Amino acid sequence: MKRFCISCGVEESETTPIIKGLCPKCYVMLRGLASAPQSVDIEFCRVCGAIRVHGKWVYVHSFDEAREVVEDLVIDLLKPSEDVVLEDVEASFRLYESSTASVNVIGKLGGVRVSQTITIQLNWRSTLCPLCRKIAGGSYSAVVQVRYVNRDRDIDKYINELRSLYGKWIKEIKPVKNGYDITLLDAEVAKRIAEDFKHRWHAVKIVKSYGDTKRLSTGETISRLYVSVRILNFKPGDYVIIDGKPYTVDAIEGSWLALKDSNNNVKRIHIDEVVEGIGKYRAKKSR
Ligand SMILES: [Zn+2]
Ligand SMILES: [Zn+2]
Secondary structure: OOOEOOOOOOEOOOOOOOEOOEOHHHHHHHOOOEEOOOEEEEEEEOOOOOEEEOOEEEOOOOHHHHHHHHHHHHHHHOEEOOOEEEEEEEEEOOOOOOEEEEEEEEEEEOOEEEEEEEEEEEEEEEEOOHHHHHHHOOOOOEEEEEEEOOOOHHHHHHHHHHHHHHHHHEEEEEEEOOEEEEEEOOHHHHHHHHHHHHHHHOOEEEEEEEEEEEEOOOOOEEEEEEEEEEEOOOOOOOEEEEOOEEEEEEEEEOOEEEEEOOOOOEEEEEHHHEEEOOOOEEEOOOO
């Protein structure tokens, strides 16, 4: 027995399958290929153009990138109808401007290719991302204090690399005596940079502390994170004072220093036992 579309009466054929009592044309009209909310709010940063997606801020670097982010967000809103296999979705919309997005959905229904245009109202909500809010507030949340024993071109090179790796989060890199102070807008980035140093130079001591707590106009309190990164890159010939006695570094063996006293006696000390003094280096009580 032939089946008919309960809506338009067309008879079932190879090119016109009947699905849930409907021909493909009527199925698309009455049930739709996919469901989507009528409208969606999209938060964006009016300063840097970052877009908030599922609660997370996505920092985009071009309109193309922004377009991709929004397109993915729109596609995620679609729920295909149960009889439909989605094959392609294309969305056109305006960036950073509330308007209607048209989403062209192409899919298969009972083996027949069908398409539909679904519209979703996009409401762009202008705000500030956490980063730009901090910049606007003139505050910063972290300082990485990098100090070395010996100047090393690799450290200078890495400091320059940081600018391209974390440029957006860096407020200032200031050369200081035996090191650099890196002022950052984000505490997590500060911790990551400290770990990078440890990873590259091994003999690195990291000490974290908080200070300069202040209250923002929004009522939030913020503290500055200080991360001290001491790169203990001793080299033979360096002068060290331990328990008031002067030594020169004879050799570096992994995390151990071989030290020579004034009588040419050699003793070994672990790098963790060396603490930095003011302008000189001394060691805690030796074992
Ligand atoms: Zn029909
Ligand atoms: Zn921003």
